[in-house]
Amino acid sequence: MAARRAGLVAGEYRSGRPGTPCAVSRHRGEPARGPTLLEDFQAREKITHFDHERIPERVVHARGAGAYGHFQPYEDNGLADLTTAQFLTDPGRRTPVFVRFSTVAGSRGSADTVRDVRGFATKFYTDEGNYDLVGNNMPVFFIQDGIKFPDFVHAVKPEPDNEMPQAASAHDTFWDFVGLQPETLHMVMWLMSDRALPRSYRMMQGFGVHTFRLVDAQGRGTFVKFHWKPLLGSHSLVWDECQKIAGKDPDYNRRDLWESIEAGQFPEYELGVQLVEESREFDFDFDLLDATKIIPEEVVPVRPVGRMVLDRNPDNFFAETEQVAFHTANVVPGIDFTNDPLLQARNFSYLDTQLIRLGGPNFAQLPVNRPVAEVANNQRDGYGQQRVHRGRTSYFKNSLSGGCPALADEGAFTHYQEKVEGHKIRKRSESFKDFYGQATLFWNSMAPWEREHIVAAFRFELGKVDHQHVRETVVQQIEQIDHELAVAVAEGVGVAAPSGGTPNHGRSSPALSLVNQGADTIATRRVAVLVADGVDATEVSQIRRELSERGAMAEVLGLRDGDVRSADGDEVPVDRAMNTMGSVLYDGVIVPGGAESVRALSGDGFAVHFVAEAYKHNKPVAASDEGMELLQRAGVAEARKPTGTDGVVTELGVVTAAHTGGALPEGFIAEFAAALGKHRAWERDTSSVPA
Numbered sequence: 001m002a003a004r005r006a007g008l009v010a011g012e013y014r015s016g017r018p019g020t021p022c023a024v025s026r027h028r029g030e031p032a033r034g035p036t037l038l039e040d041f042q043a044r045e046k047i048t049h050f051d052h053e054r055i056p057e058r059v060v061h062a063r064g065a066g067a068y069g070h071f072q073p074y075e076d077n078g079l080a081d082l083t084t085a086q087f088l089t090d091p092g093r094r095t096p097v098f099v100r101f102s103t104v105a106g107s108r109g110s111a112d113t114v115r116d117v118r119g120f121a122t123k124f125y126t127d128e129g130n131y132d133l134v135g136n137n138m139p140v141f142f143i144q145d146g147i148k149f150p151d152f153v154h155a156v157k158p159e160p161d162n163e164m165p166q167a168a169s170a171h172d173t174f175w176d177f178v179g180l181q182p183e184t185l186h187m188v189m190w191l192m193s194d195r196a197l198p199r200s201y202r203m204m205q206g207f208g209v210h211t212f213r214l215v216d217a218q219g220r221g222t223f224v225k226f227h228w229k230p231l232l233g234s235h236s237l238v239w240d241e242c243q244k245i246a247g248k249d250p251d252y253n254r255r256d257l258w259e260s261i262e263a264g265q266f267p268e269y270e271l272g273v274q275l276v277e278e279s280r281e282f283d284f285d286f287d288l289l290d291a292t293k294i295i296p297e298e299v300v301p302v303r304p305v306g307r308m309v310l311d312r313n314p315d316n317f318f319a320e321t322e323q324v325a326f327h328t329a330n331v332v333p334g335i336d337f338t339n340d341p342l343l344q345a346r347n348f349s350y351l352d353t354q355l356i357r358l359g360g361p362n363f364a365q366l367p368v369n370r371p372v373a374e375v376a377n378n379q380r381d382g383y384g385q386q387r388v389h390r391g392r393t394s395y396f397k398n399s400l401s402g403g404c405p406a407l408a409d410e411g412a413f414t415h416y417q418e419k420v421e422g423h424k425i426r427k428r429s430e431s432f433k434d435f436y437g438q439a440t441l442f443w444n445s446m447a448p449w450e451r452e453h454i455v456a457a458f459r460f461e462l463g464k465v466d467h468q469h470v471r472e473t474v475v476q477q478i479e480q481i482d483h484e485l486a487v488a489v490a491e492g493v494g495v496a497a498p499s500g501g502t503p504n505h506g507r508s509s510p511a512l513s514l515v516n517q518g519a520d521t522i523a524t525r526r527v528a529v530l531v532a533d534g535v536d537a538t539e540v541s542q543i544r545r546e547l548s549e550r551g552a553m554a555e556v557l558g559l560r561d562g563d564v565r566s567a568d569g570d571e572v573p574v575d576r577a578m579n580t581m582g583s584v585l586y587d588g589v590i591v592p593g594g595a596e597s598v599r600a601l602s603g604d605g606f607a608v609h610f611v612a613e614a615y616k617h618n619k620p621v622a623a624s625d626e627g628m629e630l631l632q633r634a635g636v637a638e639a640r641k642p643t644g645t646d647g648v649v650t651e652l653g654v655v656t657a658a659h660t661g662g663a664l665p666e667g668f669i670a671e672f673a674a675a676l677g678k679h680r681a682w683e684r685d686t687s688s689v690p691a
């Protein structure tokens with residue numbers, strides 16, 4: 001009995017089902033203190049396996065989240081004449097995909113909402129082998145040449161002496177690198193913009209970045225740039241919000257992707273292409289093969305090609321999301337490379353890195369990496385070989401197996417035919433030398449609020465830099481982009497206002513602004529409804545119903561978990577306790593009426609802060625009747641009572657309603673939804689609202 005109490009009887013071990021003892025019950029009553037023996041192979045194997053559970057994280061893009069889905073081309077998308085890649089041209093073909101989204105600089109356990117580029121890597125399991133489109137959520141890159149990549153990554157990663165800061169570019173080495181490598185500046189503008197703070201992986205664009213090549217049946221090439229456009233529109237968070245989410249829910253973007261797929265709200269993206277005939281290669285004022293340049297969409301429009309839907313979460317994070325191995329050289333017939341020097345370096349690096357990360361040359365046989373097309377090559381053996389190759393021949397040419405399998409140049413892959421020549425010097429041509437023109441184009445294309453955010457981002461980032469000369473060098477570089485921007489940054493970081501930059505060329509490209517990347521929908525948006533005892537239950541159910549009819553989700557937050565009692569004595573279920581969440585985890589807030597409820601909320605600092613913070617972050621905020629008191633208590637300047645007893649007023653994303661009982665007045669949810677559809681009320685000046 002004593003042994004039983006001490007939990008030492010074998011039968012006490014529990015099986016998977018709680019409360020079910022394991023069937024094994026031997027040695028009952030034997031002495032309780034046994035030795036730990038090397039011969040206990042179960043213990044050894046268990047510990048050994050555990051000791052080897054970790055693999056190196058990716059050297060960049062270590063933190064990510066993945067999902068399965070499919071891609072299908074549109075009818076008559078016009079590509080059939082340009083490429084033999086049927087997964088792009090045959091509308092009857094649904095190609096399975098796996099997509100991995102990622103941040104770049106942080107470790108595997110870092111927060112999702114850091115200021116960073118996001119990876120957007122897609123593996124198409126086509127009938128002709130895997131095609132990997134390994135892109136980002138920004139259309140350009142920091143450097144023009146692969147040999148600079150290790151330097152760039154060393155500069156942005158935590159500094160080597162003390163491994164700080166984690167997942168942040170706001171430190172000396174990054175900005176030192178930027179100041180000395182002006183080719184980074186165009187991408188740095190994107191990084192300082194809200195594009196670096198996506199609201200969701202479901203609400204950001206993706207870009208192949210490089211100029212690739214489509215190849216037709218005759219071997220003729222057409223330059224191509226790939227674009228992904230989310231059907232929910234592109235939307236971003238604000239920096240203050242990001243920093244808070246990093247504490248409240250570091251898995252914010254990962255959770256959002258997972259939960260929306262679990263809920264059947266499948267993320268969708270449209271694939272588009274910009275096409276340039278080979279004969280027009282030199283028609284631009286930049287080099288098409290320079291990955292720090294875009295082709296403005298007003299110059300070459302994006303042509304829609306097809307649609308991708310992500311509809312299945314992985315079963316196991318490690319097996320799938322961690323072990324997926326993307327490789328830019330995974331191409332299929334009809335798609336080829338160009339001489340972009342960055343792309344060529346990538347074609348080496350991605351295979352090379354998997355060899356160490358996944359422990360040998362057979363990683364392509366891992367389930368998530370396995371092509372659906374039959375694999376026929378003479379590669380044999382190696383660590384972790386999964387296949388049992390049959391037959392006597394593992395060489396080419398052979399006469400014993402009818403010559404099979406045939407390799408490159410026998411139909412599997414043929415290089416795009418072009419003459420390549422050059423001097424053996426590690427230099428880029430003059431056509432790569434304009435480092436500032438498109439950075440200026442980006443700045444000129446921003447809406448006023450986007451500009452404010454960029455200035456604030458530069459001030460934050462450079463404000464964290466210890467070396468004054470680094471701040472000065474960067475400000476001098478920004479001066480080459482735009483004088484006004486440089487002065488605004490200089491003022492914020494204690495650097496003398498610069499002069500002598502190149503005059504702004506004045507050109508802009510509207511597609512670059514987030515203002516022009518929205519979508520007319522509030523699908524999947526999350527709205528917090530704040531309640532306490534005495535709330536108007538009719539309003540709560542109306543809000544829930546009308547938001548859900550529009551595809552959005554209302555979550556009822558109480559001061560505590562459990563139900564609240566409505567003014568009429570009904571029970572209103574609470575979805576979450578307010579203290580476990582935060583306004584930063586929602587797209588908008590509604591405070592329903594009910595005098596007692598609003599009094600309780602107004603007396604609670606957390607509830608007041610909830611509203612004030614949502615208001616600060618330019619989110620739609622709404623209240624009905626007494627709910628307005630909480631808005632006023634939270635300092636919502638636009639909170640005004642509608643005149644008369646029934647009505648709705650909307651001002652800068654603040655929606656208020658008055659009514660004389662019964663249902664909420666018509667237009668209340670419609671106007672709130674319209675504000676939500678604009679994502680944020682950017683024109684609301686919240687600079688004096690405490691953060």
Ligand code: HDE
Nearest residue numbers: 058060061100119120135136141146149209345349350353
């Ligand atoms: Fe990558 N990059 N990269 N990169 N990259 C990796 O490959 C590299 C570049 C991108 O979800 C690594 O498997 C070099 C541009 C994404 O698994 C590594 C150069 C773009 C991902 C590597 C670049 C990207 C990676 C690390 C300059 C946008 C994550 C682990 C020549 C078009 C893929 C791995 C995933 C990952 C090297 C530049 C996007 C080390 C050398 C430009 C989305 O091989």
